[in-house]
Amino acid sequence: MKSTRRHFFKTMATGAGTMLLGPSAKAMSSVEQFNGYPERVGMLVDLSLCIGCRRCEEACKRANQLPPVEAPLNDSSVFEHTRRTDAENYTVVNRFANPQPNQPAVYVKKQCMHCEEPACASACLVGALRKTKEGPVVYNPDICLGCRYCMIACPFYIPAYEYHNPTSPKVRKCTLCYERIKAGGMPACAEICPVEAITFGKRSDLIKLAQAQILNNPGEYQNHIYGLDEVGGTTWLYISKVPFAKLGFPTDVGTTPFPEYTRGFLSAVPVVFVVWPALLGGFHLFANNRQPAPAQEDGVTRNDEETEQ
Amino acid sequence: MNRRTCFFLATFWVFSLARAEGADRLEQHSRAPSAVAQPLNCTECHTSGHPTKSNPCLAPCPRSAPKQGPDVVLLNQLSSEYVPVIFAHQLHAQMTQMSGGCAICHHHNSANRIMACRECHSASHPESLAKPGLKGAYHRLCLNCHREWSHETQCSVCHARRTANSTRVVLPDPTDIMGLLHPNVKEPVIKIYQTACDQGTLVTFRHQEHVRHYGLKCATCHREEDCSRCHDTGLSLDRTKTFEQHHSPCSLCHQTGDKVTKACAGCHSDKEIPPFTHKEAGLVLNDTHQVAECSDCHTGSGPTKYRDPPSCSNCHEKQENISYPARLPGTKVKLP
Amino acid sequence: MNTHISQSIMSREWIQENLLLGKPARTYFRGLVTPLNVVAAIIICVGLPLIVSRYIFGLAAVTHASNNQPWGLFLSWGLFSGVPLASTGFIMAATVYLFGLRQYHPLLRPAVLTGFVGYFFAVVFLLVDLGRPWHLPYPMFVSFGTGSVMFLVAWHVALYLSTQFVEFCPAIFEWLGAERFRRWAVKVTIGATIFGVILSTLHQSALGALFLLAPAKLHPLWYSPYLPLLFFVSSIFGGLSMVIIESTLIRRFLPGRMDPANHRVLDGLTLGLGKGAALTMLTYFGLKLIALAHGNHWNLLNSGYGAWYLIELIGFVALPCFAFVLGVRRCRPEIVRFAAFWAVVGLVANRFTVSMFALNWQLPHREFVSLKEALVVATIFTIELLVYRWVVNRLPVHREHTRYKSARKRHLVQAPQPA
Numbered sequence A: 001m002k003s004t005r006r007h008f009f010k011t012m013a014t015g016a017g018t019m020l021l022g023p024s025a026k027a028m029s030s031v032e033q034f035n036g037y038p039e040r041v042g043m044l045v046d047l048s049l050c051i052g053c054r055r056c057e058e059a060c061k062r063a064n065q066l067p068p069v070e071a072p073l074n075d076s077s078v079f080e081h082t083r084r085t086d087a088e089n090y091t092v093v094n095r096f097a098n099p100q101p102n103q104p105a106v107y108v109k110k111q112c113m114h115c116e117e118p119a120c121a122s123a124c125l126v127g128a129l130r131k132t133k134e135g136p137v138v139y140n141p142d143i144c145l146g147c148r149y150c151m152i153a154c155p156f157y158i159p160a161y162e163y164h165n166p167t168s169p170k171v172r173k174c175t176l177c178y179e180r181i182k183a184g185g186m187p188a189c190a191e192i193c194p195v196e197a198i199t200f201g202k203r204s205d206l207i208k209l210a211q212a213q214i215l216n217n218p219g220e221y222q223n224h225i226y227g228l229d230e231v232g233g234t235t236w237l238y239i240s241k242v243p244f245a246k247l248g249f250p251t252d253v254g255t256t257p258f259p260e261y262t263r264g265f266l267s268a269v270p271v272v273f274v275v276w277p278a279l280l281g282g283f284h285l286f287a288n289n290r291q292p293a294p295a296q297e298d299g300v301t302r303n304d305e306e307t308e309q
Numbered sequence B: 001m002n003r004r005t006c007f008f009l010a011t012f013w014v015f016s017l018a019r020a021e022g023a024d025r026l027e028q029h030s031r032a033p034s035a036v037a038q039p040l041n042c043t044e045c046h047t048s049g050h051p052t053k054s055n056p057c058l059a060p061c062p063r064s065a066p067k068q069g070p071d072v073v074l075l076n077q078l079s080s081e082y083v084p085v086i087f088a089h090q091l092h093a094q095m096t097q098m099s100g101g102c103a104i105c106h107h108h109n110s111a112n113r114i115m116a117c118r119e120c121h122s123a124s125h126p127e128s129l130a131k132p133g134l135k136g137a138y139h140r141l142c143l144n145c146h147r148e149w150s151h152e153t154q155c156s157v158c159h160a161r162r163t164a165n166s167t168r169v170v171l172p173d174p175t176d177i178m179g180l181l182h183p184n185v186k187e188p189v190i191k192i193y194q195t196a197c198d199q200g201t202l203v204t205f206r207h208q209e210h211v212r213h214y215g216l217k218c219a220t221c222h223r224e225e226d227c228s229r230c231h232d233t234g235l236s237l238d239r240t241k242t243f244e245q246h247h248s249p250c251s252l253c254h255q256t257g258d259k260v261t262k263a264c265a266g267c268h269s270d271k272e273i274p275p276f277t278h279k280e281a282g283l284v285l286n287d288t289h290q291v292a293e294c295s296d297c298h299t300g301s302g303p304t305k306y307r308d309p310p311s312c313s314n315c316h317e318k319q320e321n322i323s324y325p326a327r328l329p330g331t332k333v334k335l336p
Numbered sequence C: 001m002n003t004h005i006s007q008s009i010m011s012r013e014w015i016q017e018n019l020l021l022g023k024p025a026r027t028y029f030r031g032l033v034t035p036l037n038v039v040a041a042i043i044i045c046v047g048l049p050l051i052v053s054r055y056i057f058g059l060a061a062v063t064h065a066s067n068n069q070p071w072g073l074f075l076s077w078g079l080f081s082g083v084p085l086a087s088t089g090f091i092m093a094a095t096v097y098l099f100g101l102r103q104y105h106p107l108l109r110p111a112v113l114t115g116f117v118g119y120f121f122a123v124v125f126l127l128v129d130l131g132r133p134w135h136l137p138y139p140m141f142v143s144f145g146t147g148s149v150m151f152l153v154a155w156h157v158a159l160y161l162s163t164q165f166v167e168f169c170p171a172i173f174e175w176l177g178a179e180r181f182r183r184w185a186v187k188v189t190i191g192a193t194i195f196g197v198i199l200s201t202l203h204q205s206a207l208g209a210l211f212l213l214a215p216a217k218l219h220p221l222w223y224s225p226y227l228p229l230l231f232f233v234s235s236i237f238g239g240l241s242m243v244i245i246e247s248t249l250i251r252r253f254l255p256g257r258m259d260p261a262n263h264r265v266l267d268g269l270t271l272g273l274g275k276g277a278a279l280t281m282l283t284y285f286g287l288k289l290i291a292l293a294h295g296n297h298w299n300l301l302n303s304g305y306g307a308w309y310l311i312e313l314i315g316f317v318a319l320p321c322f323a324f325v326l327g328v329r330r331c332r333p334e335i336v337r338f339a340a341f342w343a344v345v346g347l348v349a350n351r352f353t354v355s356m357f358a359l360n361w362q363l364p365h366r367e368f369v370s371l372k373e374a375l376v377v378a379t380i381f382t383i384e385l386l387v388y389r390w391v392v393n394r395l396p397v398h399r400e401h402t403r404y405k406s407a408r409k410r411h412l413v414q415a416p417q418p419a
Helices: A002-012 A017-021 A055-063 A076-080 A119-123 A149-153 A178-182 A188-192 A203-216 A259-288 B006-011 B021-035 B089-096 B134-150 B174-181 B207-212 B243-251 C002-010 C012-018 C025-031 C035-057 C073-085 C088-098 C102-129 C149-176 C179-187 C189-213 C227-253 C260-295 C304-329 C333-357 C371-394 C402-409
Strands: A041-046 A092-096 A106-110 A129-131 A137-139 A198-202 A236-239 B073-075 B085-087 B191-194 B202-205
Touching: A041 A203, A055 A092, A055 A188, A076 A092, A119 A129, A119 A149, A119 A259, A119 C189, A149 C189, A188 A198, A198 A203, A203 A236, A259 C088, A259 C149, A259 C189, C035 C371, C073 C102, C073 C189, C073 C227, C073 C333, C073 C371, C088 C102, C088 C149, C088 C189, C088 C227, C102 C149, C102 C227, C102 C260, C102 C371, C149 C179, C149 C189, C179 C189, C189 C227, C189 C333, C227 C260, C227 C333, C260 C304, C260 C333, C304 C333
Parallel strands: A041 A236
Antiparallel strands: A041 A198, A092 A106, A129 A137, B073 B085, B191 B202
16 A cells, blocks of 8 residues: 555656546555565564663753653653653653552653555645655645644654744654664664663564563563554554553554545545536436426526526 | 562662572573673682582682672773772672672672672673763662762762873772762660560660670671661651561571560560560579680580570580589590 | 737726726725724734735744644634535535526525635635745645545635536626626536536545544544545535525625516525435434444443534534524524525534544643634634625625626526515
8 A cells, every 4th residue: 555655656657647546556455465675664662671760861952852841850750740742852861650550750751653555645635744764754744734633643642843943944853863764873762761661673573572572571571562453553663561542542543544534535536527518418417407497477498508698 | 570679779770689589590591692892711610520400500609708809990981081989899899798799799700719790891882771971870770779879969979070180099998988989887885675565565675795795797687777767768668567577587596486486575675674684594604614715615606506505515525413503523624 | 819808907997997996096995984894994903914024934833732732723624624515616506506406596606716715715725824834835846645645625715616616607707798708707616616516525535534544542532434424515615605695695795786587586596495405414413423433432322522423423413403494494584594594604613623622632631723723714714704895795696796687597597486
């Protein structure tokens, strides 16, 4: 599905006329199964390791030329409220009380999940958001309209908008340090993490690592890799000893890739374009070929306005 | 996981905890291949070529007591950027005796020698989750505990940035390590516990006496302690204990009774119990007995050796028709 | 032809006749000072600086929209309520031209005008709400996000706006006296109508389909795979109701702009429209029940949102539907008119619910109402009404242009009269 759609983007750029018909049947076809580029990267977070030092926030801001962190890193008062990502914070660490007694609090790093089939990219009407073959979902501000439908579509409440920027407002979110990855590096957060709670690698490898970690510590971890199947899979994977529902993870997002939800509707578009003219034209002919009503004051019923002169 | 040990142990969930030597070590086999860079040679841990589950024939630890370890370790992997980190090894080693032991840090250590962290944990990035890189390995060990009681995760807490003036590391006096990094632990002389027991609310515990006279080690009673017992870890631990757990430090040597027999009066009283005298226990220590060492009569090992009174025949030849204390034994003792 | 138009437009008489309602300039401008106009002017004087500030200081200057709730009043009112209420054009065009119900011809032009103005101001709202409004043509010319429902909405709203302009062109050319252009415009009517119906079918439903991408955010009582269908069907009775409301208001406030013949047939046409609205509302009610059963979230009915769902379903769908039926059965156009107002309020309530109240329902702290947003909306809506009045006052909308009067009158069919 993905490759065909990507291919479709390229070919579609030639003829705007076909745009009327909406996505073609080819783009909508799922016969050609594509399970993602095998070399795409992933990030695995072991939540039981995170110590909440927020050094990843700091590194992220440095890597993305964002203003420095507001609260000092050792100021634990930031954890009193659950924070979300915003235009100046691509990643935030939140603290959640451990539901098990006498266990330390759990810190959860939050950022763009870089879905395998991103809702935001399928929401974007100009293709400003795009899933790269390396894995990151990247954003092109130069073509963005600022409709913010991506923010509606994102099930994780990640994309943020520069509401205070009048001239060049942008959708802001984690880029998975796309440039660094392409240059052979790793995202800044994974690099800085002092306890190596974030592991960067090939997504396929990380899944095995996560499974092994759960298997080798029987009874300790939740038997679930968050992001393996959620919304069709995400680049970021999480393992935890505490149920994900208690850690602010949305657990009602399902495993269906979000583009699937609008696929049925979009496939109906060409049908309407083909069937409606015939149907409506037929109605028109039928309605205007009937016998004129016998007793009409103003005379005969006329076919069309153009004949009136 | 046992909540008392949660602190230390939570750090090391990656590895087997090796609290009980045999079973846990065996578990390591399944993890060892991915966790350790060099393939393990069986003889590094096992003295016999045919270890079994019941008798693993483990090679002894190269150190029998923490005292044998270094007082201070300098971690200088990043010495180009930072002043080496001063790690008070002895202090930590002593504390670990009250909980997870050396294996908290020295996990997967082959028995014959102490391995350096970097022998397994490479300074570059980790190759697996189960085996973090050197940075992760150090920080997990340190920060998992330290962030909780100091609430401090700033790099500068441990890493002083290297400047022109800080090229020379001033080693702390190892004998004063407590004063430098840790306030002196004040050993109590006597503790009188207020209890809810209906057969006497006061329990007198002569702490100093137990340590000095009976040679109890800290870890004899302070087993499975967690850091939050003394340090502010920000956790409000549930400290309710069962009857058995509550009495377990004493019941190592003393008859503490149980809920059925209610033999409480030995310890629980309405007033402070006077210190122990040998006379009260039975034998008046006079004559040569005054100069005898405790261990001359109380043979055996561990605190339990005081529980059962020694018999005279330990020292004195047994003779017919002589009964203590009506007559003193006539035969000279055979002192070892 | 062009020279003919420009000459006639430049002439003083033409201006007086066609722009100043046939009055001398001084009389005309004095006549503008009416209480309603003063109120409108005050609203605009407050709102316009706000709109200007949005382009100087960014969206945050006027909107409460946040990262969690990125869509606010501008879209809930301007797009999600404005577009279905502007479906009048395609509904009446289809009624008259495609289904051959020519007795509704007197209501066609007002309906097309309502539609055109409605869509135009939906775009105006977009220009205020979009982060970079100057990128508005990008989906058409620069970059194509073909997998997006919003892409479809953008294209179709743009095309349909043009289509409605074409459909309304005869009135404009009559006004300008451009005879040849008028004939061309009339010739494409059927094509434009069919094209318009296709576009409307798709983008009315696409507005609902937008929310298909928010299954975890939209409250389960409203989230349904039937959303596109529900949006489409409700836009039909919304459009029918708007035609009723519009004609009612014009007859009440601008009776001079409506032909006496139209005055006579209006009650009968209103009853006919009411019948159509009753049928579509019944269909809509049935679809809502199917969607509810399909979602199988009956337990959620027993909650605050459930109560609102029931109020919406009963109070704003079933009851106005019943009122329509009552009005039609008793041949009481005033009941139908009341029902039309009711149905429109219900439709707006539904769109606000889906695009605002029931969206992100799980988030703890949400704010919906912002004074500045409301002021901007009031300003743009006031301008919308003024524009509409301006056009109705001048162009042959509810009346025949004198030059075409005889020709048009011939195919006016007597509408059913109230008993």
